[in-house]
Amino acid sequence: xxxAQLTIAAQKxxxxxxxxLMEMHQSRLYRIACAYLHNEGDALxxxxxxxxxxxxxxxxLKEPSYFATWLxxxxxxxxxxxxxxxxxxxxxxEIHEPSSWDQPADPDLAAAVSALDRDCKPIIIxxxxxxxxxxxxxxxLEIPTGTVKSRxxxxxxxxxxxxxxxxxxTHER
Numbered sequence: 001x002x003x004a005q006l007t008i009a010a011q012k013x014x015x016x017x018x019x020x021l022m023e024m025h026q027s028r029l030y031r032i033a034c035a036y037l038h039n040e041g042d043a044l045x046x047x048x049x050x051x052x053x054x055x056x057x058x059x060x061l062k063e064p065s066y067f068a069t070w071l072x073x074x075x076x077x078x079x080x081x082x083x084x085x086x087x088x089x090x091x092x093x094e095i096h097e098p099s100s101w102d103q104p105a106d107p108d109l110a111a112a113v114s115a116l117d118r119d120c121k122p123i124i125i126x127x128x129x130x131x132x133x134x135x136x137x138x139x140x141l142e143i144p145t146g147t148v149k150s151r152x153x154x155x156x157x158x159x160x161x162x163x164x165x166x167x168x169x170t171h172e173r
Contacts (some may be wrong), residue, residue: 007064014165022051035125036079050075055062067140120155123148
């Protein structure tokens with residue numbers, strides 16, 4: 001069955017079809033959640049909550065072929081809410097357990113990506129770490145492609161500036 005056919009079956013109440021869909025997207029969801037939350041336990045909780053929310057709202061999905069985009073959007077919304085919640089209630093710097101998202105081998109680059117503006121970070125993660133096209137990123141984030149391009153440009157400039165400050169990039173102007 002195609003993902004769209006599985007989605008239709010799941011919308012009609014086929015629990016096995018829903019489980020197959022979630023299994024199909026599990027590793028990508030995990031990488032995205034780890035990239036956002038920097039903590040394996042929090043990432044697993046995010047996936048669990050995303051799965052629950054997707055199951056509850058599945059019948060409201062109008063276009064079955066957009067299941068993956070819709071699912072990632074649910075995850076991103078949860079991760080953003082979770083980060084806001086944690087920053088509101090945490091006055092002490094947390095020690096993060098190592099996450100297993102595919103961070104760049106360069107720790108300075110990983111730190112620079114983590115420090116990006118909240119509207120730029122998802123674009124870098126989705127386009128460079130997950131390999132989505134700019135059009136797919138626009139669909140996932142529900143923003144125009146032009147906005148994705150301008151935020152990508154801004155994010156790359158921020159990364160370059162941060163890395164030049166550390167002396168990791170020699171760039172003549």
